[in-house]
Amino acid sequence: MREGPATVVHRQDYAAPAYWIRKVELCFDLDPVKTIVSSKLHIERNPAAEPQPLKLHGEDITVLRVMAAGESVSFRHEDKLLVIDNPPAGEQFVLEIRNTCSPEKNTQLSGLYTSGGGFFTQCEAEGFRRITYFLDRPDVMAVYTVTLRADKKKYPVLLSNGNLVEQGELDGGRHFAVWHDPFPKPSYLFALVAADLVCREQKIRTRAGKEHLLQVFVRRGDLGKTEHAMASLVASVVWDEARFGLPLDLERFMIVAVEDFNMGAMENKGLNIFNTKFVLASPATATDVDFAGIESVVGHEYFHNWTGNRITCRDWFQLSLKEGLTVFRDQEFSMDMAGSPSARAVKRIEDVRALRASQFPEDAGAMAHPVRPDSYAAIDNFYTATVYEKGSEVVRMMQTLVGREGFERGITLYFERHDGQAVTCDDFAQAIADANPGSELATRLETFKRWYSQAGTPRLKARGVYDAEARRYTLTLTQSALPSPGQPTKQPFVIPVLAALLGRDGRTLAAERLLVLDSAEQSFVFEDVDAEPVPSLLRGFSAPVILDDGLGDAELLTLLAHDSDAFNRWEAGQRLALARLLAAVEQAAPVTLDEAFVEAMRTVLRDPALDPAFKELALTLPSEGYVAEQLATFDPQRIHAVREHFREQLASTLHADWAEAFEANLVHEGYAPTPSQAGRRALANLALAMLCLHAVRSGNPVWPGRAYQRVKDASNMTDRIGALAALVHSHSELAEPALERFHAIAGGEPLVVDKWFALQAQASEPVGAGHGRSFARAKALLKHPDFSLKNPNRARSLIFQLCMNNPAAFHRADAAGYVFWAERLLEIDPINPQLAARLARVMDRWTALAEPYRSAAREALARVAAKPDLSDDVREVLGRALE
Ligand code: PHE
Numbered sequence: 001m002r003e004g005p006a007t008v009v010h011r012q013d014y015a016a017p018a019y020w021i022r023k024v025e026l027c028f029d030l031d032p033v034k035t036i037v038s039s040k041l042h043i044e045r046n047p048a049a050e051p052q053p054l055k056l057h058g059e060d061i062t063v064l065r066v067m068a069a070g071e072s073v074s075f076r077h078e079d080k081l082l083v084i085d086n087p088p089a090g091e092q093f094v095l096e097i098r099n100t101c102s103p104e105k106n107t108q109l110s111g112l113y114t115s116g117g118g119f120f121t122q123c124e125a126e127g128f129r130r131i132t133y134f135l136d137r138p139d140v141m142a143v144y145t146v147t148l149r150a151d152k153k154k155y156p157v158l159l160s161n162g163n164l165v166e167q168g169e170l171d172g173g174r175h176f177a178v179w180h181d182p183f184p185k186p187s188y189l190f191a192l193v194a195a196d197l198v199c200r201e202q203k204i205r206t207r208a209g210k211e212h213l214l215q216v217f218v219r220r221g222d223l224g225k226t227e228h229a230m231a232s233l234v235a236s237v238v239w240d241e242a243r244f245g246l247p248l249d250l251e252r253f254m255i256v257a258v259e260d261f262n263m264g265a266m267e268n269k270g271l272n273i274f275n276t277k278f279v280l281a282s283p284a285t286a287t288d289v290d291f292a293g294i295e296s297v298v299g300h301e302y303f304h305n306w307t308g309n310r311i312t313c314r315d316w317f318q319l320s321l322k323e324g325l326t327v328f329r330d331q332e333f334s335m336d337m338a339g340s341p342s343a344r345a346v347k348r349i350e351d352v353r354a355l356r357a358s359q360f361p362e363d364a365g366a367m368a369h370p371v372r373p374d375s376y377a378a379i380d381n382f383y384t385a386t387v388y389e390k391g392s393e394v395v396r397m398m399q400t401l402v403g404r405e406g407f408e409r410g411i412t413l414y415f416e417r418h419d420g421q422a423v424t425c426d427d428f429a430q431a432i433a434d435a436n437p438g439s440e441l442a443t444r445l446e447t448f449k450r451w452y453s454q455a456g457t458p459r460l461k462a463r464g465v466y467d468a469e470a471r472r473y474t475l476t477l478t479q480s481a482l483p484s485p486g487q488p489t490k491q492p493f494v495i496p497v498l499a500a501l502l503g504r505d506g507r508t509l510a511a512e513r514l515l516v517l518d519s520a521e522q523s524f525v526f527e528d529v530d531a532e533p534v535p536s537l538l539r540g541f542s543a544p545v546i547l548d549d550g551l552g553d554a555e556l557l558t559l560l561a562h563d564s565d566a567f568n569r570w571e572a573g574q575r576l577a578l579a580r581l582l583a584a585v586e587q588a589a590p591v592t593l594d595e596a597f598v599e600a601m602r603t604v605l606r607d608p609a610l611d612p613a614f615k616e617l618a619l620t621l622p623s624e625g626y627v628a629e630q631l632a633t634f635d636p637q638r639i640h641a642v643r644e645h646f647r648e649q650l651a652s653t654l655h656a657d658w659a660e661a662f663e664a665n666l667v668h669e670g671y672a673p674t675p676s677q678a679g680r681r682a683l684a685n686l687a688l689a690m691l692c693l694h695a696v697r698s699g700n701p702v703w704p705g706r707a708y709q710r711v712k713d714a715s716n717m718t719d720r721i722g723a724l725a726a727l728v729h730s731h732s733e734l735a736e737p738a739l740e741r742f743h744a745i746a747g748g749e750p751l752v753v754d755k756w757f758a759l760q761a762q763a764s765e766p767v768g769a770g771h772g773r774s775f776a777r778a779k780a781l782l783k784h785p786d787f788s789l790k791n792p793n794r795a796r797s798l799i800f801q802l803c804m805n806n807p808a809a810f811h812r813a814d815a816a817g818y819v820f821w822a823e824r825l826l827e828i829d830p831i832n833p834q835l836a837a838r839l840a841r842v843m844d845r846w847t848a849l850a851e852p853y854r855s856a857a858r859e860a861l862a863r864v865a866a867k868p869d870l871s872d873d874v875r876e877v878l879g880r881a882l883e
């Protein structure tokens, strides 16, 4: 932590390092209070750079001694740098450093820290400098040999990257292990673990016939919850080789689970470190969503082994080079794993829904930034939905423009050119284009790359004219983009629009084709169109834009009933709902849902040909956040009241259908987290929620009683928490005893206790009588003995869920929600600035709030920003919000 303004780093200032580090030998004498780190760095001057002092990064560590070429050398400290003004002459020399750090005091969870009595590291993005002095930047790649020494009893397992080359006993009950990683890597991919762990192992053979060892390490007692993570890892290895020809390149690949972790997981070379949330699962402790999350995160980290590790980022502005691409790869993996076309579509809908829930607001708020940002104060603030999810959409558009095979050729060329290097987003796009000369991408590559440089979500307008005589349909596409911070005007994007035409009766009038818009306005002609069509545009969400196609109810109903593109079918239903929500928000009096809409929903619910997972998605109203996003200024209470009222209407008018859907979708087979079982459980849970909602309003005890029974007897967590949620959100009298029961069943299992907190933090705020109850409950939970601010999962489960996912509880006319936010932020910041900065982001969209919320939010922001000793991380977020 520092005082005074943080330094801002600019992408344009990139310069290659003046020195390279080619080889590193590290030795750790591990001790929670004071760990001694000895490092031997093999340094080489960069002949292309001006002669200059050697400046090594270092933060919160204490230097004991520095030797260069075997002699002690003088050094000085400058900011967070250790400067050697006169390094030895010659092209190469060896620098030896000895320093200490204190893992136990490291509550930031960046660098070397302790968790549950073990040692763990997290080095991305700039954690390695909190371990030892180094050129801690991703373009400096070295080969590491690491020796770990620690007490054998307390830390029987000693791990680092690569291969184990030696291990043995030491005096005083200590032991050691030596690991060597043959692949040059940037420091952010370094990792070590020393802890009392057990592991699940499996051998796997790659196509070349080589055998590899896969291991998943967890705390004693958690071994029974590692089966799914291991299965996901095996599937990832097989998939990457089959789809992209990228085999496992290490003899041993390890995953380690840790309870205290800032993010989801980390792709350290050969030694992935995971938040327990993305490793541990059993039917009794994890939901279908958790199982799917594990599959995708295990895949994601494994896929980084090529996209991120073998080819890494030149500088942190290029973060999306690895993250956007790797998210794209994990999304494709999950889709391929899902199997059936309808399960694939469900995954795509979920991904788009997540993009709209997190990235669209980011792009419209104070923190808006391009996929490749231009500047930052704290790089940790740029692990964002834009870099990850929008970055993935940019890669997906490339695949759409060159075709799936063309994209695979592009990936092959990318590795031919850049394996072992630290490169840029430009290098990636160039490789995909060069592998596909003459393609829709190659012919407009420079324009396409604006997706990397321009922030903001483009708006796409589509209007069609049908000429019956000529049997011709002319579709005119126009695009525009609003200003974003630092970017007052935008140039046109390349927008791939997958389009088909349907008749009013649902038959296909024109098969799907790819329209590529690359200027402000363009018209596309469809010949031989039999009748006035309904256009189905942006199929599969072919570009991350906001589409205005001007379609009315009748056309949307046609698409909902007949579109062969499942994404657009879902989208049509959502838009029908959204139009009604928006209209009702404008009105003072309660709005009754029209027959046509209710009937359309009933038809979806009853349609035997539709996948239950799809039905669940289609029957879920757009979120309060998504509704808010459509409005220039929004009143969170009004949106909540309207949406709740609609839910009640759907609950009562479709009552019999919900009851039938519930029974029909009960899963009687043994639990398996497959898309088909998960879809049925999801729909049954939605049905149960609707049935409880209606029952509580009408004073009927039957369904709440059944839900309560289910909380007690459910054979799996998905059903148990689904039933609990139905009781909590409907404000049933049984909610309280059910929560108690759930807590008892949890038996202190941390990930289950997290769910218990999260559900209460998200509890729907009553409209009218009882308003404020959910906020009060969440606030009271701060005092619960199970609560702790130090564990990020726990802090997120209560505080973040309330502030981010419960708008009606959070945005209060008396500003108590904002006071709560400010207090927690100031408590968390000294402990863990990265986590605090994430919480600060809650206020991203405060300028769009209606009064009195807007003024109250500004006041809370200003009050926090006035504190003198905020972290750089938090200061950057608040600074942007108040700009
Ligand atoms: N690189 C990790 C991933 O996305 C995320 C991460 C970033 C983890 C920073 C920890 C710290 O796979």
Ligand code: ZN
Pocket: 300, 304, 322, 323, 326
């Ligand atoms: Zn990643």
